[in-house]
Amino acid sequence: MEKYDITRIKQRFGIIGNAPELIRSIDIAVQVAPTDLSVLISGESGVGKEVLPQIIHQFSSRKHGVYIAVNCGAIPEGTIDSELFGHEKGSFTGAYESRKGYFEVANNGTIFLDEVAELPLSTQVRLLRVLETGEFIRVGSSKVIKTDVRVIAATNVDIQNAIQKGNFREDLFYRLSSVPIEVPPLRHRKEDIPILFRKFAVDFAERNRMPSITLTEEAMDMLINYRWPGNIRQLKNIVEQISIIEEKRLITADVMRTYLPDYNEMKLPALYDTVDQKTFATEREILYKILFDMRNDVNELKKLVHNNLLKDHSEKEIHKGAPHVIPKVFEDIVPIEQEERLKRKFEYPRNDGDGIQDTQEIVEESLSLADKEIELIRKALEKHHGKRKHAAGELGISERTLYRKIKEYNIE
Numbered sequence: 041m042e043k044y045d046i047t048r049i050k051q052r053f054g055i056i057g058n059a060p061e062l063i064r065s066i067d068i069a070v071q072v073a074p075t076d077l078s079v080l081i082s083g084e085s086g087v088g089k090e091v092l093p094q095i096i097h098q099f100s101s102r103k104h105g106v107y108i109a110v111n112c113g114a115i116p117e118g119t120i121d122s123e124l125f126g127h128e129k130g131s132f133t134g135a136y137e138s139r140k141g142y143f144e145v146a147n148n149g150t151i152f153l154d155e156v157a158e159l160p161l162s163t164q165v166r167l168l169r170v171l172e173t174g175e176f177i178r179v180g181s182s183k184v185i186k187t188d189v190r191v192i193a194a195t196n197v198d199i200q201n202a203i204q205k206g207n208f209r210e211d212l213f214y215r216l217s218s219v220p221i222e223v224p225p226l227r228h229r230k231e232d233i234p235i236l237f238r239k240f241a242v243d244f245a246e247r248n249r250m251p252s253i254t255l256t257e258e259a260m261d262m263l264i265n266y267r268w269p270g271n272i273r274q275l276k277n278i279v280e281q282i283s284i285i286e287e288k289r290l291i292t293a294d295v296m297r298t299y300l301p302d303y304n305e306m307k308l309p310a311l312y313d314t315v316d317q318k319t320f321a322t323e324r325e326i327l328y329k330i331l332f333d334m335r336n337d338v339n340e341l342k343k344l345v346h347n348n349l350l351k352d353h354s355e356k357e358i359h360k361g362a363p364h365v366i367p368k369v370f371e372d373i374v375p376i377e378q379e380e381r382l383k384r385k386f387e388y389p390r391n392d393g394d395g396i397q398d399t400q401e402i403v404e405e406s407l408s409l410a411d412k413e414i415e416l417i418r419k420a421l422e423k424h425h426g427k428r429k430h431a432a433g434e435l436g437i438s439e440r441t442l443y444r445k446i447k448e449y450n451i452e
Contacts, residue, residue, distance in 0.1 A: 045070075053091050056239055057232035061224035065092065072219045073099035078171060080156075080216045081194040083223030086273035092221060093152040093192040102190055105149030108142050113155035120163050122179050131180020143176055147187045156193040156216065157202050164209045167191075171215045191216070226268040226275065233264050236272065240279040251289050253282055258293035266300055269438045302433045327412070414449050417442070421451070 046063055049055070049070065055062075072079060073096045081089045090109065097107045115123050122132075126141030142151055153159075159167065170176050171191060175184050193216045202208035226233065237255070245252035255263070268274055278299050282291055297303060416435060424430035432442040445451075 049095065053095055055088075055091060056236055057229055058235075059224060059229035059232050061222075061228055062232070065221050065223050066095065068219065068221050069095045070099055072096065072221075074101065076190055077218040078190075078216050079192045079219045079221060080199075080213075081192065081221045081223060082199070083194075083196060084225045084269075084271055085196045086271035087223045087225055088272055089194045089196075089223050090152070090154065092223065093150070093194070096192055097150040097152075097190075100150070100190065102148060102150050106146045107150045107152070108146045109152040109154060110142055111154045113158035117160050120160065121166065124163065125166060125176045125178055127179035128181045131178075135180070138178075141176075141178065143170060143187050143189055144185060146189050148189075150190045150192060153191065153193040155195060157195045157197045157199060157208055161207075161209065164212050168209065168212045168215060171212075226271040227266075230264050233275070234260060236275055237263060237279060240276045241283060244280050244283045248284070250283070253279070253286065253289050253291055255291050255296070256293060259291050259296040262293055262296050262300060262303060266303055267436075302429065327416075331412075410449070413445070414451060417445055417449070417451055 046066060049066060050057075055066065069079075069092045079093075079096060081092050083089050093109070094107070097103060110124070112120065121127075122135075122139065122141065124141050124143055126139050126144055127135050129135055129138045153167075166176060170187065170189070174186055174188060176187065177184055199208055199213055199217075203210045203213060226236075237260075241252045241254075263275075270277070282295075282299060286295060288295075417431070420431035420434045421428070424434065428442055428446075429439050432439040435442065437445075
């Protein structure tokens with residue numbers, strides 16, 4: 041697709057930004073629009089996933105049909121089936137008349153299921169049947185109803201993790217993700233942050249008939265280098281807060297710091313920028329890999345020491361009661377004052393056999409990701425005296441995610 045076309049699409053749907061990852065997401069949405077394939081849009085909360093389904097619908101053959109956006113996380117579990125598939129009169133308490141569901145109303149149109157991972161398992165089964173056969177049954181009815189609906193879903197959670205925990209059906213995931221689209225977080229679109237800031241500041245000033253705020257160079261650098269866990273939604277909220285609260289229209293770094301209290305704590309080490317990190321889970325995998333490599337190095341050192349012991353034993357034909365020596369591998373790196381202690385550590389056991397007994401106990405290190413995650417969370421909480429906000433910043437995750445992890449692992 042040509043750049044000119046992408047520019048027109050961004051103008052039409054109010055998309056701001058020129059980051060390559062964002063352009064790629066729009067490009068995929070336009071290309072898949074003429075088909076009837078299901079699309080799964082993934083991305084963190086607040087990145088603007090709701091715009092892509094509208095693009096897909098408007099560039100499809102169903103653009104004259106009904107477009108319905110459903111927030112699955114906002115509908116109570118007891119009524120979600122009725123909302124999506126309808127119900128018959130008297131099918132449950134309060135069902136005073138029959139009602140069509142969204143899949144019946146949106147026939148020949150498009151349904152956007154936001155936060156699809158929040159659907160109950162029983163509803164996931166019904167949705168899978170619609171995707172496979174185009175059929176569903178109203179609550180309290182036995183009549184099969186046909187529908188022709190294009191389904192677009194979105195989620196801000198790790199679906200693979202939800203599948204492993206049994207919270208999401210794997211077969212439904214593959215049905216929904218015929219074409220996956222990932223919307224990049226704001227911290228991966230640093231070149232777009234100044235543009236977004238000016239847009240939000242000018243729009244708010246025009247609506248409220250006040251001068252627009254501007255930033256000093258240092259304040260703008262703070263915005264660009266901030267991690268933005270709430271993404272575009274958080275940036276817009278902060279711009280509006282500053283616009284209405286601050287009297288001065290030129291915002292300095294000191295003023296900006298009051299609206300980004302965790303700015304310094306959320307700055308990550310160099311390792312984060314050298315690798316394409318997108319989630320806290322990926323950071324853990326790197327840490328575990330380093331620990332695992334260190335463990336392998338230790339095991340290799342043990343083998344080297346053992347081989348040197350055997351070599352010395354063979355060359356010097358050590359007899360019972362003979363003086364013992366420190367392996368040569370340590371000769372250049374061990375201080376003299378530690379020689380006696382190392383002699384005792386690597387001393388051969390006195391026995392009547394010809395073999396060498398390994399008296400060193402090897403403790404296997406736990407490689408469980410869950411154990412390591414619990415350990416890191418506890419250390420962060422101890423370091424910050426139980427303050428979850430600061431501990432979450434230390435770990436590079438949101439406070440909400442940390443709270444969920446604490447509840448999940450029952451960490452006190």
